[in-house]
Amino acid sequence: MNNKDYSQRFIFEDLDIRGEFVHLESSYQAVLSNGDYPEVIQRLLGELVCASVLLSSILKYEGRLAIHAQSEGPVKLLVAECSDKNGVRAIAHFDEERLTDFDQNTPLSALITGGQLAIMIQPAKGKQYQGIVPLSGNTLAECLEGYFEQSEQLPTRIYLAADQQKAGGLLLQQLPGSPDGVTEEASNQWEHITTLANTTRSQELTELSADTLLSRLFVEESIRAFEVQSVNFQCRCSKEKTRFALSAMKRQELEDILEKKQCIAVDCQFCTTRYEFTRDDLKLLDQQEAPQNQTATLH
Numbered sequence: 001m002n003n004k005d006y007s008q009r010f011i012f013e014d015l016d017i018r019g020e021f022v023h024l025e026s027s028y029q030a031v032l033s034n035g036d037y038p039e040v041i042q043r044l045l046g047e048l049v050c051a052s053v054l055l056s057s058i059l060k061y062e063g064r065l066a067i068h069a070q071s072e073g074p075v076k077l078l079v080a081e082c083s084d085k086n087g088v089r090a091i092a093h094f095d096e097e098r099l100t101d102f103d104q105n106t107p108l109s110a111l112i113t114g115g116q117l118a119i120m121i122q123p124a125k126g127k128q129y130q131g132i133v134p135l136s137g138n139t140l141a142e143c144l145e146g147y148f149e150q151s152e153q154l155p156t157r158i159y160l161a162a163d164q165q166k167a168g169g170l171l172l173q174q175l176p177g178s179p180d181g182v183t184e185e186a187s188n189q190w191e192h193i194t195t196l197a198n199t200t201r202s203q204e205l206t207e208l209s210a211d212t213l214l215s216r217l218f219v220e221e222s223i224r225a226f227e228v229q230s231v232n233f234q235c236r237c238s239k240e241k242t243r244f245a246l247s248a249m250k251r252q253e254l255e256d257i258l259e260k261k262q263c264i265a266v267d268c269q270f271c272t273t274r275y276e277f278t279r280d281d282l283k284l285l286d287q288q289e290a291p292q293n294q295t296a297t298l299h
């Protein structure tokens with residue numbers, strides 16, 4: 001396989017269980033290259049981007065999905081987005097001094113304190129949906145499993161891992177096989193499959209291909225894998241959207257900046273692209289309408 005960044009859907013032929021696998025290299029490295037992140041944040045971003053791809057694949061919609069956290073803890077802001085075309089981008093803001101005692105074993109709830117973790121779906125058409133993810137698990141994967149449990153969806157297991165180069169993830173979900181709900185037999189099968197999946201090591205998630213990992217974990221099961229979908233780093237910023245974001249600022253503040261400088265420069269936080277606005281550019285603010293699906297934020 002040439003593309004090393006991909007997601008792949010699969011089903012167990014004889015069981016009511018489906019799955020999704022994701023492996024990221026260059027898209028993850030592109031995310032990391034846009035910020036000076038300590039290792040604990042790098043890993044968290046890797047897991048977060050993998051999770052956004054996995055969730056985006058199983059929750060069918062046209063638009064984009066974001067996993068978003070804002071907190072008063074060492075991690076101030078955390079965002080990973082995945083579009084329906086598997087375009088990903090992510091960012092983290094953090095308090096470096098408060099991170100020094102933390103490593104990859106630090107519970108997520110210690111990094112995100114006094115805030116919340118949420119899943120947001122912004123469909124191409126229609127209303128935005130937001131679901132709060134309980135910070136009850138130690139890891140991001142456990143917290144997301146708690147979300148599925150709480151929102152009374154289907155039993156779901158999620159495994160995520162990232163080192164400083166690669167990131168990977170696996171999601172398993174039990175499907176409602178019969179109209180009467182999940183049978184005892186299906187329940188036992190789910191138990192069996194998740195017991196096997198629980199043996200997955202982090203290194204296997206980041207190093208192995210979907211084929212190798214699945215055949216290693218589920219030796220006796222017949223698995224049908226679907227077409228591989230490539231994942232790419234993709235930012236959706238534009239000069240137009242940035243100009244609209246500036247419209248949320250007081251006109252006088254913008255004028256004050258222009259008094260001192262030739263133009264107003266705004267760097268996209270996700271991809272570091274710089275957009276510059278002269279006084280003439282800003283004249284358009286007065287008659288500007290919001291680009292589709294754009295809110296007045298700078299990212």
Ligand SMILES: [Zn+2]
Nearest residue numbers: 235237268271
């Ligand atoms: Zn950008």
